[in-house]
Amino acid sequence: MSAAPDELREWFDREGLTRRLIEYSEPGEIVERICDPLIALGPGDNDFVHAPNPAACGWPGAPLFAMALDDYNVFLFRWLEAAVRLDLVRCAHCGKLILDGDDLPDPDTWDAIFIEKELVAWMLVHFDCKRWLAKKLKGMQPFDLSASLPPAIDLSALTPDETERPPDVGTLD
Numbered sequence: 001m002s003a004a005p006d007e008l009r010e011w012f013d014r015e016g017l018t019r020r021l022i023e024y025s026e027p028g029e030i031v032e033r034i035c036d037p038l039i040a041l042g043p044g045d046n047d048f049v050h051a052p053n054p055a056a057c058g059w060p061g062a063p064l065f066a067m068a069l070d071d072y073n074v075f076l077f078r079w080l081e082a083a084v085r086l087d088l089v090r091c092a093h094c095g096k097l098i099l100d101g102d103d104l105p106d107p108d109t110w111d112a113i114f115i116e117k118e119l120v121a122w123m124l125v126h127f128d129c130k131r132w133l134a135k136k137l138k139g140m141q142p143f144d145l146s147a148s149l150p151p152a153i154d155l156s157a158l159t160p161d162e163t164e165r166p167p168d169v170g171t172l173d
């Protein structure tokens with residue numbers, strides 16, 4: 001899984017978000033596999049996509065090289081919000097479609113989660129599904145997953161305020 005263009009890979013490396021695995025295949029042959037951060041668009045091993053480059057989404061905020069992880073979290077949160085409006089995201093635990101709206105009934109309320117373990121990934125999960133997710137993600141190996149290219153999402157219409165406001169991205173612990 002090495003879909004990240006150089007600039008994005010460099011930035012992920014700088015922030016400690018890439019995972020590397022050395023494999024010995026043939027005698028004397030060493031292969032390094034690199035896994036970039038992922039986004040789970042659903043609960044399955046095949047529901048992962050690569051985390052996108054803000055520039056590819058028309059991000060009107062700070063350029064990647066000037067971003068800290070917090071800034072990238074803002075970008076990713078806006079990206080996920082847009083993906084929800086396009087009906088592209090399902091709960092990382094139960095697989096039900098994540099719904100848009102400020103006033104959702106309790107079973108539909110959800111949270112954005114950032115995992116930084118062996119697996120580095122963003123995902124959306126219902127509040128009620130959250131406690132099941134930690135168990136599922138424990139020890140999950142990014143190298144076992146197959147990730148696709150992220151869907152094209154255009155964020156160029158966001159206001160400066162929306163590109164800077166700290167997002168509400170939680171963790172599991």
Ligand SMILES: [Zn+2]
Nearest residue numbers: 091094126129
């Ligand atoms: Zn759920």
